Amino acid sequence: xxxxxxxxxxxxxxxxxxxxxxxxxxxxxxxxxxxxxxxxxxxxxxxxxxxxxxxxxxxxxxxxxxxxxxxxxxxxxxxxxxxxxxxxxxxxxxxxxxxxxxxxxxxxxxxxxxxxxxxxxxxxxxxxxxxxxxxxxxxxxxxxxxxxxxxxxxxxxxxxxxxxxxxxxxxxxxxxxxxxxxxxxxxxxxxxxxxxxxxxxxxxxxxxxxxxxxxxxxxxxxxxxxxxxxxxxxxxxxxxxxxxxxxxxxxxxxxxxxxxxxxxxxxxxxxxxxxxxxxxxxxxxxxxxxxxxxxxxxxxxxxxxxxxxxxxxxxxxxxxxxxxxxxxx
Amino acid sequence: xxxxxxxxxxxxxxxxxxxxxxxxxxxxxxxxxxxxxxxxxxxxxxxxxxxxxxxxxxxxxxxxxxxxxxxxxxxxxxxxxxxxxxxxxxxxxxxxxxxxxxxxxxxxxxxxxxxxxxxxxxxxxxxxxxxxxxxxxxxxxxxxxxxxxxxxxxxxxxxxxxxxxxxxxxxxxxxxxxxxxxxxxxxxxxxxxxxxxxxxxxxxxxxxxxxxxxxxxxxxxxxxxxxxxxxxxxxxxxxxxxxxxxxxxxxxxxxxxxxxxxxxxxxxxxxxxxxxxxxxxxxxxxxxxxxxxxxxxxxxxxxxxxxxxxxxxxxxxxxxxxxxxxxx
Numbered sequence: 177x178x179x180x181x182x183x184x185x186x187x188x189x190x191x192x193x194x195x196x197x198x199x200x201x202x203x204x205x206x207x208x209x210x211x212x213x214x215x216x217x218x219x220x221x222x223x224x225x226x227x228x229x230x231x232x233x234x235x236x237x238x239x240x241x242x243x244x245x246x247x248x249x250x251x252x253x254x255x256x257x258x259x260x261x262x263x264x265x266x267x268x269x270x271x272x273x274x275x276x277x278x279x280x281x282x283x284x285x286x287x288x289x290x291x292x293x294x295x296x297x298x299x300x301x302x303x304x305x306x307x308x309x310x311x312x313x314x315x316x317x318x319x320x321x322x323x324x325x326x327x328x329x330x331x332x333x334x335x336x337x338x339x340x341x342x343x344x345x346x347x348x349x350x351x352x353x354x355x356x357x358x359x360x361x362x363x364x365x366x367x368x369x370x371x372x373x374x375x376x377x378x379x380x381x382x383x384x385x386x387x388x389x390x391x392x393x394x395x396x397x398x399x400x401x402x403x404x405x406x407x408x409x410x411x412x413x414x415x416x417x418x419x420x421x422x423x424x425x426x427x428x429x430x431x432x433x434x435x436x437x438x439x440x441x442x443x444x445x446x447x448x449x450x451x452x453x454x455x456x457x458x459x460x461x462x463x464x465x466x467x468x469x470x471x472x473x474x475x476x477x478x479x480x481x482x483x484x485x486x487x488x489x490x491x492x493x494x495x496x497x498x499x500x501x502x503x504x505x
Numbered sequence: 506x507x508x509x510x511x512x513x514x515x516x517x518x519x520x521x522x523x524x525x526x527x528x529x530x531x532x533x534x535x536x537x538x539x540x541x542x543x544x545x546x547x548x549x550x551x552x553x554x555x556x557x558x559x560x561x562x563x564x565x566x567x568x569x570x571x572x573x574x575x576x577x578x579x580x581x582x583x584x585x586x587x588x589x590x591x592x593x594x595x596x597x598x599x600x601x602x603x604x605x606x607x608x609x610x611x612x613x614x615x616x617x618x619x620x621x622x623x624x625x626x627x628x629x630x631x632x633x634x635x636x637x638x639x640x641x642x643x644x645x646x647x648x649x650x651x652x653x654x655x656x657x658x659x660x661x662x663x664x665x666x667x668x669x670x671x672x673x674x675x676x677x678x679x680x681x682x683x684x685x686x687x688x689x690x691x692x693x694x695x696x697x698x699x700x701x702x703x704x705x706x707x708x709x710x711x712x713x714x715x716x717x718x719x720x721x722x723x724x725x726x727x728x729x730x731x732x733x734x735x736x737x738x739x740x741x742x743x744x745x746x747x748x749x750x751x752x753x754x755x756x757x758x759x760x761x762x763x764x765x766x767x768x769x770x771x772x773x774x775x776x777x778x779x780x781x782x783x784x785x786x787x788x789x790x791x792x793x794x795x796x797x798x799x800x801x802x803x804x805x806x807x808x809x810x811x812x813x814x815x816x817x818x819x820x821x822x823x824x825x826x827x828x829x830x831x832x833x
Contacts, residue, residue, distance in 0.1 A: 220700035221671075333787045363560040364726065368770035368782040392701065393772035397780055416776040434701045435774045436729035438756055443712065443733055446705030450670045 181248075182351055182384045183209040183232070183271070188245030190224075190231050199454045201227040201240070203408040206481065209352065214378060214385045216399030216416070218392055218431070222451055224408040225388045226276060229354050233273050234262055250351060268299045271352040272345035276388075277361060279337035282329040288340055289325035296347055307347075314343035317380070318373055335366040339373065346381060354386040359394060371397050392435045396420060404428045407452050407462035410481065414488035424490035426498050427463045461492070469494045469501060518587070519551040519689065519720050520572055525581035527567050531792060539791045541567040543744035544581070546818065554721035556731035556738035556752060560767075562788045563741040569691050569724045573607050603633055606687035610694040612678050613666045622669070623662040626650060626681045635685065649684035653677070653710055672703035679710060689720045697727065708734060728771055732756045740764050743791055743799040746818055750825040760827045763800045798829070806831060 190202040202224045209215050217225050230236050232247055234254060247254040250270050257266065267273075275281055282291055292311035296302050312322040318339040329337060338358055345353050355374070359367040371394070378385055387398045395402055402419040404412040404427065412425040423429045430447040437444075449466040452458055458465055464474040473493050481491040492498065525545045531537040542564045549555040559565040570576040571583055574590045583590050585601060593601055606629070613625065626646045629635075636642040650658035653676040666674060675695065682690060692711065696704040708730065711721070725731050731738055732752050739749040740761065748761040759765045766784035784803040789795060795802050801811035810830050818828040 220702060335787050363788065364728075365560070365766055365770045365782060365784050366787055367772075368780040371772075371780055372782050390701065391772070393774045396774055396776045396778075397772050399776070420774065420776050431702055432774055434703075434705045436704075436727065436733060437773050437775075438729040438732055438768070438771050439773060441733060441753060443709060444705040444730075446709070447702040448706070450672055450703065451700075 180211045181208045182211050182250055183386075184246075184248040185228075185232065186246040186248075188228070188231060188247065189243040190227050190236065190240055191243050192227075192237070193239045193241075194455060196455045200243075200457070201408050201454065202231065204481075205245075205405075205408075205410045207403055207410060207413055209384050209386065211351075212382060212384055213401055214387065214399050216395035216402045217386060217388045217405060218390070218395045218402060219405030220390055220431075220451060222407075222454070223405040225405055226356055227408075228405070229273060229356055229386065229388060232354065233267055233271060234259075235267075235273065263299055268295065268345075268348045268350060270350055271354065272348075272350045274341050274345045274353065274355045274358055276356040278341040278356075278358070279329075279334055279361065281341065282337060284329050286328075287325065288327055288329070288332075292325070292344060292347060295344055299348060310347060311343070314346055315340065317377070318343045319369075334362055335369065338362065338370055342370075342373070342377070346377070349381075350383075352384045352386070354388070356388045357390065358387070360389070360391075367394070374398055392431060393437075404431070407457060408454060409462060409478075409491060410489075411463070411492070412488075412490045413481075414486070414490075418486065418488045422488075422499075423502060424484055424488065424495045424498055425492045426467050426469050426494065426501070429498060429502050430466075430468075467494075469497050517550060518548050519553075519585070520547065520549040520722070521584045521587075522547045522568075522571070523582045523584065525568070525571060525583060526579045527564075527571055527576055528579045537792050540744045540794055541791060542571065543794070545741075545744070545746055547572075547739055547746060549720065549722055550737075551720050552718050553737065554715065554723060554735040556735035557722065557724045557741060558726065558728050558731050558738055558767075559741035560726055560788060562743065562791055564744040564791070565724045565741050566693060568741070569607070569693055569722065572722065573605060573691055574601070599633065603635065603685055604687055605689040605691065606682040606685050607691040607693060608678055608682050608695050611671075611674065611698045612681075613674050618665060618667045620666050621663050622650070622655070622666060622677055625666055625677055626662075626684050629681060629685045633685070645684050645686075649680040650677075652683055653680045654706075655680065671699055672706065675699055675707050676710070679707065683714075688718075689722070690714070692721060692723045692725075694725050694727075695723070696730065697725065704730075728756060728767065729773075740767070743788060743794050745799060745828065746826075747800065747828045748826065749818070754825065760821060760825060760832045761800075761829050762804045762806050766803075766805075 186206050188202055188205045192199040192201055219225050231242055242255055289308055293304055293307050296307045315322050320336055320339050359370050389395050399416050402416050403410050406427050412428045433445040447466050452462050460475045460477050464470040479491045479493045481489050483489050522545055525542055527542040528538040529541055557565045567576055623646055626649050627642055647658045650661055655661040655676055696707050723731055723734055735752045738752045738755055739746045742763050748764045759768050769781040769783050772780050783805055786803050797812040797814055798816050801807040816828045816830045818826050821827050821832050
């Protein structure tokens, strides 16, 4: 992981204004993405994955604001850029975002080709013929017939729409692409097709990628580095094999054990309780009310996000206890 | 003699469908039909759990609704303990409705925001008037809530459903079925809406009911959960059962090319194992299903015969049924 950093996030904190008070959706998150790396961000609903992704492109909802932190993408200080600069220099040209349920993001009144034209025109002054030529090539790369440029979204299947959204994200040859739950609404076999496509494109286009999913097993298929989020915090970060085979955080361990594994005939376990209310979070570590290893200090103070060797980070007071607990059963 | 055979069957079979067909008319008044379930012979044994696995458009939920009697067959029969459920009347029908209950996936999706947990759990009991006093109703609601670990029950009973977390709502969904004291639970994607860390709790809760002689039919696209929870499973594709057998065997050694493609596509939590897509394309429309074997346009092994002739579901090994010309 010593490659150059194409994306770096430092101490990022994002809050939403809600009727009940400020909700801290992303809390002091730091990580970087090396050139050519594929980072998988995993977490359950409400853990802050999507807010983190949208703040990197400054696509946050109107009631959200960045409280503190830095986002550096390809040398650009994103949080200081104007909206015009974001559109002309950053979005789609350097970093693209494929939003969750993006199959439904295609405008039903526009043909696929028009959606390519509109997206490109928002960022460059490329001519229509050139845009459509490039769009056609990309569609073929994602295994959709070129003729679908003349189709309306409702004439396409879920898998085709997702492939088209990925092609759209690639049209301006970005270095980085962020995919938010790109397979969640799809059938299992189609999900496997999209995962294979993702791997092929990553190779071919030399992309650095962030793949967001609530599904640990999907993340295992698309990442060489994994970040685990809980209650707005990045709890653990490391290489894929470290996270899956040597987790340091009790939440990661619990999450891995709660995933059904088709190869086994054992029941999946679960973590008692539910994630905290982020308007009134517990003191100390947000996982402490559900953690089997929690001690007094966990209820008092949030642990630092520390490197435990080999760029394997965790935010937990009980790392040695977790390792013992993990191997003890 | 025939009566004896059917009596014998009813002891070993809880549900049995005979060439069950359910078509739905396509909206807009055309002459097109969705072939949701298209000639299915499904059996479920008493005090066992049986899975129905399939992707969206496979017809699994329609089959479940037909077992419950809320969807009527276009042709064919649904037998419960040997009796045609669509011919039941009066007390026999009431009895069937109490004994067989469905747990829906997030049944409170469109609920009145004023509805309380108590109302939700008591609803079925009230409709079928299964209690004689307010005390008895309280007692049954309390027992159901305690069984799903919403304890102390009095703390949850008067909360609004809308104020609960997803996991708690799903537990209420189980509790309202439990309150009816059914013998058969039909579970429709019971955990698919839930976060991973709480899924296991709901599954465990239902698993704990098994020793009480209850029967389960679990419908899901999640083959890993079905594999663990059920004894036998049937795999559906485009309105047909393509494979059935003991759950562990079907998953570890699938015999139908569709099941093989499905299993190869299921991700596992291990970065050294990759998913593979063995089937091309997506599930076609159930309005005009492909000729012959419905899987042939996507099948990596398809030959000429596959588009010409429909394979029958046949026993290729003891207890293993497969509808493929080439399975052995």
